[in-house]
Amino acid sequence: MSASNAQDQIELHKALAPRYAYRYSFEFSRLFQEDWHAEMLRLLPPRSRRVLDLGCGTGFFLAELAALRPGAVGLDISHAMLRVSEQYVPGARLVTADAERLPFVDRSFDAIFCKGSLHHTRDHVRFLSNCARVLEPDGVLIMSEPCNDNFLIRWARAVMYKVSPHFHPDDKGFMKDEIVELMERAGFELTYAGRYGVLAYLLAGFPDHLGVLKWVPGNAALVRRMIALDRWVCSKRFLRILSFQVVVAGKPRAPRA
DSSP states (O other), X not given: OOHHHHHXXXXXXXXXXXXXXXXXXXXXXXXXXXXXXXXXXTTSOTTOOSEEEETOTTSHHHHHHHXXXXXXXXXXXXXHHHHHHTTTSTTOEEEEOOGGGOOSOTTOXXXXXXXXXXXXXXXXXXXHHHHHHHEEEEEEEEEEEEBOOSHHHHHHXXXXXXXXXXXXXXXXXXXXXXXXXXXXXTTEEEEEEEEEOSHHHHHHSOXXXXXXXXXXXXXXXXXXXXXXXXXXXXXXXXXXXXXXXXXXXXXXXXXXX
């Protein structure tokens, strides 16, 4: 990450840290986030023990990860975010560092999770290459990233990133094929690519941006129904383009003999 972008991201996420804590303060939002996490966690191989949450932010996902894999490490460029994480993961192993310059020796981890961090970087291949370097040969990288396959979502996201002070204008979403290409260029073999998030993502995922469900009676039960509907949509070939996220997993490609 360039020095200027790194500082931009530090300042941006310093301001966002209290908003993230607010985001997870609602039952309906936590239900959605936990389902999103479950979609990623199901891709974790049972043998994985040394796990990194790359771009862990305020630690909400790291708390679930550490419960499954004690000793999981969380890394984020924003120290302000990591300070908030202490309420979710007391005593967690936390590292403040740039994801494009991972401060770990080769083959440090069996699995790396990256929920929405790739698009905050500028040298995407370098970011992913660093992940490959610190993974065991049979390790796995599991990512969830904004998906721009739907032109309406692509347009809305572009506008939001330009007009909202809570996003960096140089951040971007990805077409699914773009993420696949980036992973392959960085030395990964793709093992899974799926879609996630439609109606529940939009209405329940970010009450700090769109808080309409806060005022709806029975919102938690409603979100559960939305999640079920979204899973059906994402399972259909001609409807999955409506999804807001692409979830991918890959392992470092074995070097040629």
